[in-house]
Amino acid sequence: xxxxxxxxxxxxxxxxxxxxxxxxxxxxxxxxxxxxxxxxxxxxxxxxxxxxxxxxxxxxxxxxxxxxxxxxxxxxxxxxxxxxxxxxxxxxxxxxxxxxxxxxxxxxxxxxxxxxxxxxxxxxxxxxxxxxxxxxxxxxxxxxxxxxxxxxxxxxxxxxxxxxxxxxxxxxxxxxxxxxxxxxxxxxxxxxxxxxxxxxxxxxxxxxxxxxxxxxxxxxxxxxxxxxxxxxxxxxxxxxxxxxxxxxxxxxxxxxxxxxxxxxxxxxxxxxxxxxxxxxxxxxxxxxxxxxxxxxxxxxxxxxxxxxxxxxxxxxxxxxxxxxxxxxxxxxxxxxxxxxxxxxxxxxxxxxxxxxxxxxxxxxxxxxxxxxxxxxxxxxxxxxxxxxxxxxxxxxxxxxxxxxxxxxxxxxxxxxxxxxxxxxxxxxxxxxxxxxxxxxxx
Amino acid sequence: xxxxxxxxxxxxxxxxxxxxxxxxxxxxxxxxxxxxxxxxxxxxxxxxxxxxxxxxxxxxxxxxxxxxxxxxxxxxxxxxxxxxxxxxxxxxxxxxxxxxxxxxxxxxxxxxxxxxxxxxxxxxxxxxxxxxxxxxxxxxxxxxxxxxxxxxxxxxxxxxxxxxxxxxxxxxxxxxxxxxxxxxxxxxxxxxxxxxxxxxxxxxxxxxxxxxxxxxxxxxxxxxxxxxxxxxxxxxxxxxxxxxxxxxxxxxxxxxxxxxxxxxxxxxxxxxxxxxxxxxxxxxxxxxxxxxxx
Numbered sequence: 001x002x003x004x005x006x007x008x009x010x011x012x013x014x015x016x017x018x019x020x021x022x023x024x025x026x027x028x029x030x031x032x033x034x035x036x037x038x039x040x041x042x043x044x045x046x047x048x049x050x051x052x053x054x055x056x057x058x059x060x061x062x063x064x065x066x067x068x069x070x071x072x073x074x075x076x077x078x079x080x081x082x083x084x085x086x087x088x089x090x091x092x093x094x095x096x097x098x099x100x101x102x103x104x105x106x107x108x109x110x111x112x113x114x115x116x117x118x119x120x121x122x123x124x125x126x127x128x129x130x131x132x133x134x135x136x137x138x139x140x141x142x143x144x145x146x147x148x149x150x151x152x153x154x155x156x157x158x159x160x161x162x163x164x165x166x167x168x169x170x171x172x173x174x175x176x177x178x179x180x181x182x183x184x185x186x187x188x189x190x191x192x193x194x195x196x197x198x199x200x201x202x203x204x205x206x207x208x209x210x211x212x213x214x215x216x217x218x219x220x221x222x223x224x225x226x227x228x229x230x231x232x233x234x235x236x237x238x239x240x241x242x243x244x245x246x247x248x249x250x251x252x253x254x255x256x257x258x259x260x261x262x263x264x265x266x267x268x269x270x271x272x273x274x275x276x277x278x279x280x281x282x283x284x285x286x287x288x289x290x291x292x293x294x295x296x297x298x299x300x301x302x303x304x305x306x307x308x309x310x311x312x313x314x315x316x317x318x319x320x321x322x323x324x325x326x327x328x329x330x331x332x333x334x335x336x337x338x339x340x341x342x343x344x345x346x347x348x349x350x351x352x353x354x355x356x357x358x359x360x361x362x363x364x365x366x367x368x369x370x371x372x373x374x375x376x377x378x379x380x381x382x383x384x385x386x387x388x389x390x391x392x393x394x395x396x397x398x399x400x401x402x403x404x405x406x407x408x409x410x411x412x413x414x415x416x417x418x419x420x421x422x423x424x425x426x427x428x429x430x431x432x433x434x435x436x437x438x439x440x441x442x
Numbered sequence: 443x444x445x446x447x448x449x450x451x452x453x454x455x456x457x458x459x460x461x462x463x464x465x466x467x468x469x470x471x472x473x474x475x476x477x478x479x480x481x482x483x484x485x486x487x488x489x490x491x492x493x494x495x496x497x498x499x500x501x502x503x504x505x506x507x508x509x510x511x512x513x514x515x516x517x518x519x520x521x522x523x524x525x526x527x528x529x530x531x532x533x534x535x536x537x538x539x540x541x542x543x544x545x546x547x548x549x550x551x552x553x554x555x556x557x558x559x560x561x562x563x564x565x566x567x568x569x570x571x572x573x574x575x576x577x578x579x580x581x582x583x584x585x586x587x588x589x590x591x592x593x594x595x596x597x598x599x600x601x602x603x604x605x606x607x608x609x610x611x612x613x614x615x616x617x618x619x620x621x622x623x624x625x626x627x628x629x630x631x632x633x634x635x636x637x638x639x640x641x642x643x644x645x646x647x648x649x650x651x652x653x654x655x656x657x658x659x660x661x662x663x664x665x666x667x668x669x670x671x672x673x674x675x676x677x678x679x680x681x682x683x684x685x686x687x688x689x690x691x692x693x694x695x696x697x698x699x700x701x702x703x704x705x706x707x708x709x710x711x712x713x714x715x716x717x718x719x720x721x722x723x724x725x726x727x728x729x730x731x732x733x734x735x736x
Contacts, residue, residue: 080701080702081701081702084701084704085701105704109704195583195589195590196590206682207682258573258574259573259574259590259591259592259593259596260572260573260574260576260591260593260594260595260596261593261596262593262595262596262684262685263568263572263573263595263596263684272574277574399704402702402703403702403703403705406698406702406703410684410686410687411686413684413685413686414685414686414687414688416596416685417596417597417598417685417686417688418597418598419598419685419686419688420686
């Protein structure tokens with residue numbers, strides 16, 4: 001029996017050694033295998049942003065050799081549907097970016113991770129103190145933080161300085177009356193006797209980006225879509241009516257906005273600017289690099305200039321524009337939350353924020369970067385943008401906002417198309433928004 | 443002699459059930475469960491922050507003017523598109539059934555629109571009808587038919603007509619194929635007999651072709667109505683339901699309510715209504731297929 005016993009012991013020893021070796025090799029393999037994070041962003045579809053982001057990922061991977069980033073582009077118009085469908089199914093990218101519009105919906109539905117524990121580890125309120133408090137309202141609920149703000153810019157008036165000069169316009173419009181007059185002067189045939197091929201302005205009427213553009217006109221007139229408490233529609237106010245009619249007059253009476261206005265999306269509006277089809281448009285800082293890329297012959301960096309959103313005669317100060325914020329979020333079902341947080345922290349650190357300005361012309365959601373980065377301080381456009389942050393506000397931060405925005409957009413389109421009278425369209429928008437808010441309150 | 447169990451079920455029948463079971467299970471999984479989920483959601487029983495039986499979504503459907511307009515749009519859209527499909531499908535099927543050289547080449551060409559995915563078709567047509575710088579306007583302006591760009595997709599009537607035309611083009615090959623198969627199954631002797639009786643071409647068409655195509659026509663009509671009722675990609679890609687909601691059909695409304703506004707119960711109620719409607723119009727087709735099978 002002894003030999004058998006000895007052989008059993010030997011077998012056990014060999015087995016243990018093999019097990020230990022296997023465990024070690026598995027452990028080593030686990031340490032060596034890099035974590036792959038998927039990062040999704042609509043800006044990856046823009047060549048300028050794509051380049052900039054990929055350079056940042058390369059730097060991140062150099063600093064974190066155990067993490068790989070797999071970038072995934074998504075079309076802006078399809079972004080929210082793609083994310084919500086994937087996240088609902090427990091899938092989707094590990095890290096993704098959103099603008100303000102859907103954030104409250106995503107928080108309400110539990111489609112973004114609560115980042116409070118990571119934030120606490122970095123220093124909590126002290127770490128967050130560098131971000132503009134308004135941006136933290138977007139990504140949090142007062143107690144928890146669900147996203148980290150990245151870039152922050154206000155909407156402004158972009159104008160082609162050459163086209164204004166050619167039309168005999170000495171300076172950009174400061175009031176809505178001047179804006180309308182200038183648009184008339186800019187609307188003409190570029191070739192004598194030819195058809196009209198140049199218009200004063202355009203406005204985005206496709207769903208993605210509509211609220212950013214229309215809201216500046218509404219706010220520039222002193223109105224807003226909702227009451228300050230976000231409980232009721234504010235479309236029954238005289239200023240809202242004035243702004244609504246102003247846009248319709250420019251489209252239908254003056255015909256100083258581009259034909260086919262109902263189909264113009266954010267990219268289309270920038271293409272109109274890039275190809276000199278329009279002389280003015282409401283855009284923000286992202287437009288310069290994108291338009292320069294679309295049409296290098298335009299010399300966009302020198303020819304396109306910016307100016308504050310016009311206001312009513314005599315108006316001083318007050319909210320006249322809308323803020324655009326891009327923030328980063330983590331999928332609550334990610335298998336690699338630590339790695340995902342590392343990426344979010346990296347993409348929103350002060351050094352990267354400076355890079356977003358240099359590459360993409362966007363201001364930072366960090367106060368310190370805008371206040372101290374010399375390239376921002378020395379650039380007149382950037383200084384104007386920073387100054388306009390004071391006169392801009394976010395669209396209402398409520399989950400119902402996308403539906404409210406869409407109800408208004410459809411009625412505006414109906415008024416443009418003539419299927420509803422102006423009064424009926426504005427009245428319908430008002431009552432539909434009231435109904436949406438009432439349903440939400442139940 | 444077949445082995446008959448006490449229950450009266452033969453072994454062959456059991457084998458049949460066993461063979462059908464995987465397919466049946468798959469159908470339950472991919473069709474039955476989502477359908478059940480939609481019904482439950484429409485009554486606010488699942489996927490809700492405050493679940494509980496409620497008819498609120500159906501009540502809202504009844505009172506919602508947008509839903510009424512969407513139903514009307516769907517009826518007009520489906521009628522227009524199916525009419526074009528039948529007319530164009532029959533015409534092309536008749537041409538391709540004739541004895542012409544290179545028949546196979548023309549058949550492939552005629553089938554091409556059917557190979558275009560509906561979303562891609564919608565985007566292509568949107569670019570073509572774009573006011574600036576769409577191809578249609580370029581032709582219209584250069585041809586002297588207009589001196590300014592026409593806002594094809596910004597005008598409700600023009601947008602609707604453009605949409606019906608585009609989907610008419612994309613979907614007719616399906617009907618053409620069914621009718622062509624029907625035409626080829628008509629015995630030539632019937633035409634020869636008609637010719638001997640002195641029938642002219644149009645009389646042969648009226649008294650031989652059409653009566654023999656009747657069943658195929660009904661099948662094509664019902665299938666196309668069902669198909670077009672649930673078509674989403676072409677409308678969404680081309681007009682997204684605009685301007686306003688002038689071209690919004692039921693599938694687009696359902697999508698937007700569910701995926702854009704997360705009104706899951708309301709969207710599910712609209713989907714259930716659409717499903718019931720399609721089930722109702724499927725009955726003639728089902729009865730006809732069962733008669734043929736019997």
